[in-house]
Amino acid sequence: MSIRNQACIAGIYEHPTRNAADISLAALHGDVIAGALADAGLDKGDVDGFFCDSDAPGLGALSMLDYLGMRVRHVEASESGGATYLSQVAHAAEAIAAGKMKVAVISMAGRPRADAAAGGVAPRPFPPSTPDLQFELPYGAELVNEYALAAMRHMYEYGTTAEQLAWVKVAASHHAQHNPLAMLPKVVTVEDVLGSPMIADPLHRMDCCIVSDGGGAIVVVSPDVAASLKQPVVKVLGHGEAVKHQNGGQIDLTFSAAAYSGADAFAEAGVTPSDIDYASIYDSFTITVITQLEDLGFCAKGDGGRFVADGGLISGVGRLPVNTDGGGLCNNHPGYRGGMTKIIEAVRQLRGQAAPQVQVKNCRLALAQAMGGSLGTRHAAATLILERH
Amino acid sequence: MTEPLGKRIPAAPEPTVETVEYWQAADAHKLMIGRCHGCGEAYFYPRSRCPRCLSADTGLEQAEGSGTVYSYSIMRRAKIPYAIAYVTLAEGPTMMTNIVDCAIDHISIGMPVSLVFVESDGGSPVPVFKPAGEFAG
Numbered sequence: 001m002s003i004r005n006q007a008c009i010a011g012i013y014e015h016p017t018r019n020a021a022d023i024s025l026a027a028l029h030g031d032v033i034a035g036a037l038a039d040a041g042l043d044k045g046d047v048d049g050f051f052c053d054s055d056a057p058g059l060g061a062l063s064m065l066d067y068l069g070m071r072v073r074h075v076e077a078s079e080s081g082g083a084t085y086l087s088q089v090a091h092a093a094e095a096i097a098a099g100k101m102k103v104a105v106i107s108m109a110g111r112p113r114a115d116a117a118a119g120g121v122a123p124r125p126f127p128p129s130t131p132d133l134q135f136e137l138p139y140g141a142e143l144v145n146e147y148a149l150a151a152m153r154h155m156y157e158y159g160t161t162a163e164q165l166a167w168v169k170v171a172a173s174h175h176a177q178h179n180p181l182a183m184l185p186k187v188v189t190v191e192d193v194l195g196s197p198m199i200a201d202p203l204h205r206m207d208c209c210i211v212s213d214g215g216g217a218i219v220v221v222s223p224d225v226a227a228s229l230k231q232p233v234v235k236v237l238g239h240g241e242a243v244k245h246q247n248g249g250q251i252d253l254t255f256s257a258a259a260y261s262g263a264d265a266f267a268e269a270g271v272t273p274s275d276i277d278y279a280s281i282y283d284s285f286t287i288t289v290i291t292q293l294e295d296l297g298f299c300a301k302g303d304g305g306r307f308v309a310d311g312g313l314i315s316g317v318g319r320l321p322v323n324t325d326g327g328g329l330c331n332n333h334p335g336y337r338g339g340m341t342k343i344i345e346a347v348r349q350l351r352g353q354a355a356p357q358v359q360v361k362n363c364r365l366a367l368a369q370a371m372g373g374s375l376g377t378r379h380a381a382a383t384l385i386l387e388r389h
Numbered sequence: 390m391t392e393p394l395g396k397r398i399p400a401a402p403e404p405t406v407e408t409v410e411y412w413q414a415a416d417a418h419k420l421m422i423g424r425c426h427g428c429g430e431a432y433f434y435p436r437s438r439c440p441r442c443l444s445a446d447t448g449l450e451q452a453e454g455s456g457t458v459y460s461y462s463i464m465r466r467a468k469i470p471y472a473i474a475y476v477t478l479a480e481g482p483t484m485m486t487n488i489v490d491c492a493i494d495h496i497s498i499g500m501p502v503s504l505v506f507v508e509s510d511g512g513s514p515v516p517v518f519k520p521a522g523e524f525a526g
C-alpha cells in the first residue's frame with residue numbers, strides 16, 4: 001500500500017517567537033498546536049492522533065497529552081532529529097490509511113537560547129550508553145566541525161568552492177528580507193560570508209544556521225475531513241526515510257541519506273525532480289543544502305556548487321526556489337531542529353501564502369527535505385513530496 | 390599560516406562494558422580495530438557484533454598505526470585551535486581522530502600519517518595521528 005493521496009496537510013503554524021525566555025517548553029507546544037488547529041479550522045476534540053519528538057517535555061507524549069487535556073487513539077513519540085516531522089507526516093498518513101485515526105497533530109518546540117541564558121551553555125545531553133561518542137567526543141567533535149569534514153571532502157572531490165557554499169546563505173538572505181519574523185533579515189553578499197569569522201574550515205560563521213527558540217505544528221487529516229475544511233488542500237504524494245552512518249568505518253562523506261529517502265519519495269509520488277516547483281531543503285549548514293540537492297537528483301553528484309551559484313536558489317531568479325522563508329540560515333531553526341519549518345514553508349508555497357515577493361507562480365508540486373543528526377557521522381533523512389489539490 | 394597546532398587535552402573517553410578492552414589497550418598505547426572471524430571484516434569503532442554480518446564471533450586486532458587523511462577541519466572557535474580528521478587506516482576502516490604535531494596549513498587530504506597517543510583529561514590516552522613520510526617534521 002502506498003500513502004499517495006491517503007492524507008492531506010490541513011493546518012500549519014510557525015511560532016512567531018525566536019527567543020522564548022518567557023514561554024515554557026510545554027507552553028510553546030500548546031501555542032503551536034492551538035495555532036495549527038485554528039489554521040485548519042478544527043477543534044481539539046477533532047484530534048485523534050498525536051505526534052512529538054523526544055525533546056517534548058516529560059515522558060514521550062504522555063506528559064504533553066496530560067498538559068493539553070487531550071484524548072487520542074494513536075500516539076507516536078519518535079526521534080530522527082530534525083527529520084522527525086517529515087517522517088511523522090508519512091506515519092500519520094499510514095495510520096489514516098489504516099483507519100486508525102482521522103486528524104493528527106504533529107508538534108515540535110525548543111528553547112535552546114532561553115535554556116542557555118538560564119543555565120550557561122548547555123551541551124545537548126547524550127546518555128553514557130551511547131556506543132559511538134566515546135570514539136568522537138575526546139577529539140572535540142561537534143556538529144560544526146563534523147559538517148566541515150563533509151564540506152572539505154566535497155571540495156576535494158568535486159572542486160566545490162567557498163564562494164559556491166556562500167551562495168546558499170546569500171539566497172536565504174534574499175528571501176529573509178521579505179519575512180518580518182526572520183531572525184536575520186539583512187541581505188548579505190558572497191563577500192560578507194567569506195569575510196565572516198572562520199569557525200571550522202571551510203565553514204564560516206555565515207555558513208552556519210541560526211540558533212532560535214520556538215517551534216511549529218501541522219495538522220494531517222484524512223481526505224474526507226480535508227474536503228470539509230477552509231484552507232486549500234495540500235496532498236501528501238510521496239515519502240522516503242533513511243539513516244546513513246559510518247558503516248563500520250567504510251565512510252563516504254560525499255553523499256547523504258537523502259540519496260535513499262529522495263529516491264523512495266519520488267518513486268512513490270510518481271514524479272521527478274524536474275517536476276518540482278519549490279523545494280524546502282534542510283540548511284543546518286550551507287554544505288547540507290548542496291549535498292542534498294545532488295542526492296535528490298536536482299543536479300548531478302558534484303555539480304551542487306555550480307547549481308547554487310549566481311543566485312541559483314533565489315525565487316524568481318534561479319534554477320530552483322529554495323527556502324523562501326529564509327530557512328534555518330536566516331529565518332528560524334527552533335530547537336536545533338529544522339524539519340518542521342521546512343514542511344510549513346512548502347505548504348505555504350502550495351497554498352499561495354508565501355511572502356508575495358518570493359511566492360512561486362502556479363506552485364503545484366513541492367518537496368520538503370530534512371536531516372537529523374550529523375552529515376559527518378550519522379544522520380536520518382526524510383523526504384516529502386506534496387501537491388496542491 | 391604556518392602556526393603549529395596547540396596542545397589540546399582531549400576529554401576523557403567514557404568506556405562502556407563493551408569497550409573496556411579497547412581502552413585498556415590504549416593505556417598500553419595500542420590502537421585496536423574490530424575484526425570479524427565470520428566474514429573477515431575489519432571495522433571501526435570496535436563492537437561485539439560485526440556491523441557487516443552481525444556475527445558475534447569477533448575480536449580486537451592491533452592496527453599497525455599508519456593511514457592517510459580522508460578529511461579534516463581546523464576548529465577555530467576554541468581557545469586552542471585543533472584539527473579533527475577522519476583517517477583511513479592501512480587495515481581499511483576510517484576512524485575519527487585528531488591530527489597533531491603539524492603546522493595548521495600543512496594538513497591535507499591524502500597526507501600519510503602515523504599513530505601517536507596523547508594523554509586525555511583524566512582517562513585513557515587517545516589515539517591521534519601526526520604527519521608521516523615526507524610530510525613529517
